[in-house]
Amino acid sequence: MVRMGSDSPILDAAACVGCGECVTVCPSGVLSLGDGLVVVAGAGCIGCGQCRAVCPQCALTIPGDDPWAQAYDVIEPSGEQIAPGGCQAGRLVDIMRSRRSCRRYLERPVPGPVIEDVIRAGITAPSGTNSQAWTFTVLATRAAVMSLGQAVAGFFGRVNRLAANRLVRKGYALLGRRELEDYYREHYASVAEALAAWERDRTDRLFHGATAVVVVGSRPGASCPAEDALLATGNMLLAAHCLGLGSCLIGYAVEAMRHDKRVKAAAGLPREETVHAVLALGWPAVAYARPAGRRRPLVRYKTA
Ligand SMILES: Cc1cc2nc3c(=O)[nH]c(=O)nc-3n(C[C@H](O)[C@H](O)[C@H](O)COP(=O)(O)O)c2cc1C
Missing domain, CATH: 3.30.70.20 (Alpha-Beta Plaits)
Structure with missing residues (x-):
């Protein structure tokens, strides 16, 4: 574009x-x-x-x-322009390695200005042809998060009922659509358990008790909407960590919003927007003593 x-x-x-x-x-x-x-x-x-x-x-x-993008409320950028090599890569890696997906939160709400600063940090990301077509839908109260959780639970309840039916699974597979069979094998049992816990006492296996959620989407027309939104999301995870917040990407909520417009509407997104990430945020009720490990990735070199 x-x-x-x-x-x-x-x-x-x-x-x-x-x-x-x-x-x-x-x-x-x-x-x-x-x-x-x-x-x-x-x-x-x-x-x-x-x-x-x-x-x-x-x-x-x-x-x-727009001056909004620079008007941080709680983060205090020094304003220094850091040239390549002008910062400690080790410190950056410390921050990146220390971020964890948080699955236990305090009940404390996350103040609006903190969330806005996380978004400001997010939009420092690059975007294809500088389109900046990303959108951020903020659910800033536990009640709003639970209401989205209810909509997502409704979606997965319907999916689980479908997937539980062997004939339906086979029918889909005969039409060349293996996804229900795969879902049944990989997710059905754990989703059924999570749904039962939600029905029983509102145990929140989806958002893990987070008190805020940010849905990262895009408006139509960008050249690389998914890449833009996910790069912004990566920045947001790191900024959240530096601000003392826990965070966790919630792929289940993304799937529900992509497949069911009612769930998207429950999050307050208009139909024309695409959802790329759902970010649970809150004050962590868990502290990590050390970084998590990583498997060795496939790295390939081509020299000529
Ligand atoms: C695209 C994506 C979707 C994810 N979805 C979920 C999710 O639905 N629920 C959850 O608890 N964690 C989810 N996670 C978190 C991953 O499980 C987590 O990033 C991974 O185990 C590595 O742990 P770390 O983030 O602490 O390094 C998701 C992560 C990514 C990148």
């Missing part, structure tokens, strides 16, 4: 010294030098802000930039 210049940079001609740095970093080729000054030809600009970021004179502004 190429956006046609609505976010094209505005040049302060008095400040521009014609160094041409912005021309070299522009991915859209809409900047050039003429008469010792930058010339902005708007069409094709994706509003990425590279020109603004590189300009030593602060001579460029991007009209689409």
Whole structure:
């Protein structure tokens, strides 16, 4: 998707010294030098802000930039521009390795400003053609989280009833659709147990008692909506950890929203949006003593 210049940079001609740095970093080729000054030809600009970021004179502004994105409430960024190699990679890895999927939370609510800062940290992520078409739907109370949990439970109750029927499973498989058979084998029993616990005393095996949920979605029209949303989500997990929050991605809720528009509506999302991640958040009631391990990944080298 190429956006046609609505976010094209505005040049302060008095400040521009014609160094041409912005021309070299522009991915859209809409900047050039003429008469010792930058010339902005708007069409094709994706509003990425590279020109603004590189300009030593602060001579460029991007009209689409919103101050909200920088107005952190509880996080205090130093404002320092950290060059490649200008930070301790070891500290970063410490943070990444220390984050855990949290499945035990205190009943304490997560204040709105904390959630908003997590989202602000999320949208520092890159996005395909800088489309930033991600959306964040916040369920900020335990009651709202439980109400979504009820909708997800309804969906999986229906799926389990279908999957329990051997003839239906075989019928799907005959039509070349193995998913119900796979679901029966891998999820049916644990889902049945979780649903029974939910019915019995509202034991929450879905959101694990989290007091907030953020649904990360996308509006139509982005070039890489899933990648954008998941990159933002990764940032959010790390920011949440730094803020003292526990977090857990809830794939079951994503599946329910993708397959059943009633569940999506229960979370407050309009039909045209796509759901990419559901993030449970809350103050952790568990502390981890050490990082979790990882299996060795397949790493392949090609040298010629
Ligand atoms: C796409 C995705 C979906 C997940 N869905 C669930 C889920 O529905 N419920 C849950 O408790 N954990 C879920 N998790 C958490 C994983 O189980 C967890 O990330 C993994 O076991 C590694 O543990 P760690 O996050 O503590 O490193 C999900 C993780 C991912 C990436």
